Amino acid sequence: MAAAKPTRRQRQQPGAEAPQAPGAGKARANFTDAQMKTVLIVDDDALVLEAIDLLLSQTEGFRSIRALGVASARSDLQQARVDVLVADVILAGSTTGIELCERAIERHPAIAIVVITADSEVTRDEIPGRGIFLRKPFGGQQLLEAIDAALKRAGEKRHDRTHTE
Template sequence: MKSKIKTAVIVDSDVIALDVTRQVLELYGGYQVCVAHDSTVAEAALNLLGIVDVLITDAHIAGCGSSSDLCRHAIEQHPSISIILTSDSLEEKFSGAPARSQFLIKPFGIDALLAAISPKGRAKSAQRKPPLSNSARGSAGRPVHPCLNRRQP
């Protein structure tokens, strides 16, 4: 039996974050990915694509609407869609986000992204993860990329 190709729409104005997330989804998740730099392009993609399994959007997207508006539109067009909101701020207020949304703090690792898009991760989407411990933060209180935490031999 042939497996269904999963589709994701990723929205972020940060070109590097957009490209890395796209590569991870394609290489490790087996997704067909549509990328957008703003909400206007993302809404058009959501309207045109047959089935979208996952929407990954930055909490602060450019365009005509907010990330909350985009999430509502995505759910209207694709009722079973999984929503993942990203932000580089731990104090981010995600007002208006659907209850089934998951949240990833940038920079997030490959494992965190893959866990969020997995069926098990989608089932837990109503649960909120606690903030990172202080040992995982840099001197400015921001999360540190896991690669930067490694000790040199």
């Protein structure tokens, strides 16, 4: 006797494999390697990193690098071509996400910046000049719009992107 197909509820049980979004993992044939934008995500919350990474993996035209903290981010900024830096303001250690962004701009003048935070005391005035400010919690579409706006401010040519859900 064949096993019954799992119900929707069974597939969403903890520990069950999460259903993939339609189009997830599909080839990004519309984007050449030069057109793909590399996004460095910096946060000290692994769940935030995972959520943003998942969003970008399901959005054409992006590839992402996760950095769990400042030390990892600095290394990634030195070793990889990064087009967009998405950084949380509050990070473990003595360097803030804002300071990380300022240093990234000094070393990589064309880098696009998105600063994210749940801290209600941080204001737009504290964000590096061309950076985009996004307060947590935010939706996936808000983040994608912020990344596109940051790329535009940094002078990058924009390409049509499709987010598959």
